[in-house]
Amino acid sequence: MATAEQLKSLIRSHFSDEPERFFTIVLQVAAHEAQKGHGELAHEIRKLVDKARKQKGARIIKFPQDLKGLVLSEEPELSKSALVVPLILFARIERIIQEYKQQHKLRKHGLINRRKIMLIGPPGTGKTMTALILAHELHLPLNIVQIDQLVTKYMGETSAKLRQIFSLLQRDIGVYLFDEFDAIGGERSLDNDVGEMRRVLNSFLQFIEQDTSGSVIIAATNNPKLLDRALFRRFDDVLYYEKPDLGECKRLIQNILRSFKPSKFPWKAITSECIGLSHAEIDQACMDSIKQAILSDKRKVNAALLRQMLQERQNAHSGRKE
Ligand SMILES: Nc1ncnc2c1ncn2[C@@H]1O[C@H](COP(=O)(O)OP(=O)(O)OP(=O)(O)O)[C@@H](O)[C@H]1O
Ligand SMILES: [Mg+2]
Numbered sequence: 001m002a003t004a005e006q007l008k009s010l011i012r013s014h015f016s017d018e019p020e021r022f023f024t025i026v027l028q029v030a031a032h033e034a035q036k037g038h039g040e041l042a043h044e045i046r047k048l049v050d051k052a053r054k055q056k057g058a059r060i061i062k063f064p065q066d067l068k069g070l071v072l073s074e075e076p077e078l079s080k081s082a083l084v085v086p087l088i089l090f091a092r093i094e095r096i097i098q099e100y101k102q103q104h105k106l107r108k109h110g111l112i113n114r115r116k117i118m119l120i121g122p123p124g125t126g127k128t129m130t131a132l133i134l135a136h137e138l139h140l141p142l143n144i145v146q147i148d149q150l151v152t153k154y155m156g157e158t159s160a161k162l163r164q165i166f167s168l169l170q171r172d173i174g175v176y177l178f179d180e181f182d183a184i185g186g187e188r189s190l191d192n193d194v195g196e197m198r199r200v201l202n203s204f205l206q207f208i209e210q211d212t213s214g215s216v217i218i219a220a221t222n223n224p225k226l227l228d229r230a231l232f233r234r235f236d237d238v239l240y241y242e243k244p245d246l247g248e249c250k251r252l253i254q255n256i257l258r259s260f261k262p263s264k265f266p267w268k269a270i271t272s273e274c275i276g277l278s279h280a281e282i283d284q285a286c287m288d289s290i291k292q293a294i295l296s297d298k299r300k301v302n303a304a305l306l307r308q309m310l311q312e313r314q315n316a317h318s319g320r321k322e
Helices: 006-017 019-035 039-057 088-102 104-107 127-138 149-153 158-172 196-210 246-260 266-273 277-293 303-318
Strands: 071-074 115-118 140-147 175-178 217-222 237-240
Touching: 006 019, 019 039, 019 088, 019 104, 039 140, 088 104, 088 127, 088 140, 088 237, 115 127, 127 175, 127 217, 140 158, 149 158, 158 196, 246 277, 266 303, 277 303
Parallel strands: 115 217, 115 237, 140 175, 175 217
Antiparallel strands: 071 140
């Protein structure tokens, strides 16, 4: 049985509408039961929590009519184990997850979990993927703000739309991704600025500064030079993504090929073909060679073929004719 303290905490967290805290205490009860040798009960409790969290995450937001098409909502199923990044970056992503999950502990000391995050890096290195993973790991819906639409289709009323989005994120907790953020994050002093963009950026700065919602706000860009300096200090974290080094290429290929990887693999030759490619390009080359293996009824990927696929990506990358 749960202790009296645990029961009281459960009731308190339920009525204070802090679902993550509630889940944490339930999991403590499960751990307590496991310690007492009630393994099956502990397992059942954990399963109930998993299910409830999933259902909670599955609560896809009903957007107000006039935000339709501007914010797309999904429920990603992508675990953090798929992400291949340097350990230091991984640890910083893990810190966002842990601070979110244990935000009640921080709150008790007047502290807030980090939740305003900027992701910077070249195309195909895992920025959008990180947003998907955070949503999945935090059991929250992922809401992607279509910035290009915001600045083209709604030119003139962009700030008003942003205001609506920020009040939505207050009402419906989730991970909100402002992808290709440089479209609004451009340097405020740029000469070719049309004034409207400056106003939009000012509104964004104001909204993000004032935001006290429980949502996780992510802005992603591959063009940091265009970003206004004033933006950076509004974020709790600025994470930099890079193309994979040789070790990361190997990890990535292993992750993708899985059972299609032959037991002997000329890693040196293969990773040397990866230099300069992004994770996304290596991913594509691996998937192409898996397809080839399947079509020719092979159980394993052919190393020479994978090298050729990587080479293809290199050529596409450098614009060279094959
Ligand atoms: N760090 C990574 N680890 C594992 N797979 C990756 C990584 N980065 C990219 N990929 C693979 O490439 C795909 C595209 O990556 P993603 O959309 O995250 O790129 P991005 O950084 O957002 O690029 P862009 O700047 O073009 O939006 C992912 O869905 C995944 O399959
Ligand atoms: Mg992206």
